[in-house]
Amino acid sequence: MSVLRAEGWLKDQHESVLRQIESRGRLRSYQAKTLVFLKGKSLTHYFFVVKGLVAVYRQNSEGKRWIASLIGEGTFFPHIGFDRPSAVYPANAETLTECTFLIVHRKDMVCLMREYPSLQEHLTQFLSEKNQELMTRCSDSLLESAAHRLAQLLKQLALQSEAQAEDGWYLISDTLTEENMADYIGVTQETVSRIMSRFYQGNKVKRVGRKKIYVNPEQLDR
DNA sequence: CCATTAATTGGCA
DNA sequence: TGCCAATTAATGG
Numbered sequence: 001m002s003v004l005r006a007e008g009w010l011k012d013q014h015e016s017v018l019r020q021i022e023s024r025g026r027l028r029s030y031q032a033k034t035l036v037f038l039k040g041k042s043l044t045h046y047f048f049v050v051k052g053l054v055a056v057y058r059q060n061s062e063g064k065r066w067i068a069s070l071i072g073e074g075t076f077f078p079h080i081g082f083d084r085p086s087a088v089y090p091a092n093a094e095t096l097t098e099c100t101f102l103i104v105h106r107k108d109m110v111c112l113m114r115e116y117p118s119l120q121e122h123l124t125q126f127l128s129e130k131n132q133e134l135m136t137r138c139s140d141s142l143l144e145s146a147a148h149r150l151a152q153l154l155k156q157l158a159l160q161s162e163a164q165a166e167d168g169w170y171l172i173s174d175t176l177t178e179e180n181m182a183d184y185i186g187v188t189q190e191t192v193s194r195i196m197s198r199f200y201q202g203n204k205v206k207r208v209g210r211k212k213i214y215v216n217p218e219q220l221d222r
Numbered sequence: 223c224c225a226t227t228a229a230t231t232g233g234c235a
Numbered sequence: 236t237g238c239c240a241a242t243t244a245a246t247g248g
Binding site for chain 1: 230231
Binding site for chain 1: 237245
């Protein structure tokens with residue numbers, strides 16, 4: 001039954017609300033690197049991430065892409081279209097890992113918002129936070145170095161996973177490839193690799209195999 | 223063990 | 236920094 005937990009975006013929501021959302025959605029699993037929706041297509045569904053990680057991105061005609069936002073467990077996407085029946089998806093979305101979503105029709109989502117004011121309020125707050133994040137990322141892209149942007153991303157992932165912290169080190173496991181990070185901060189994967197090498201040498205980041213990345217947020221700030 | 227995919231490195235624009 | 240090429244390393248059957 002309860003696949004949605006009161007964590008992440010749904011934190012502080014009553015159990016009854018979670019169940020209502022669940023009752024109006026259907027579960028579906030996707031393999032890694034699967035397209036979820038395309039930019040410009042009619043916005044018919046919202047996706048709650050029960051498991052996995054998704055990239056919402058735009059791409060130019062030459063194939064270069066920019067990840068506008070990373071969607072992890074406990075939140076949903078896209079973040080627009082609640083007000084307009086004719087809304088279209090604002091970007092493409094692709095699973096970076098194997099994923100499980102609770103998929104809800106746009107219309108049902110709108111009804112839920114109306115029926116549960118707490119959800120509506122939550123959404124407003126959530127959107128304003130996202131707005132701030134986006135502004136910061138955009139200004140960082142123009143004002144800060146690539147190393148700084150990568151550091152911000154790693155810290156965000158570290159604190160977000162918040163699972164395994166030990167003496168200042170956080171584990172980020174099995175999520176982003178360096179290519180994903182590159183698409184997120186707007187550089188090539190070679191550049192990410194070189195910056196990562198500097199982080200290893202500066203004891204800001206450690207790596208075990210290809211999958212486990214340990215981050216030390218404090219060292220990263222120096 | 224092999225095939226595939228990811229990460230690293232050097233050279234040059 | 237980006238782009239290309241070559242190489243090495245890890246991962247998943």
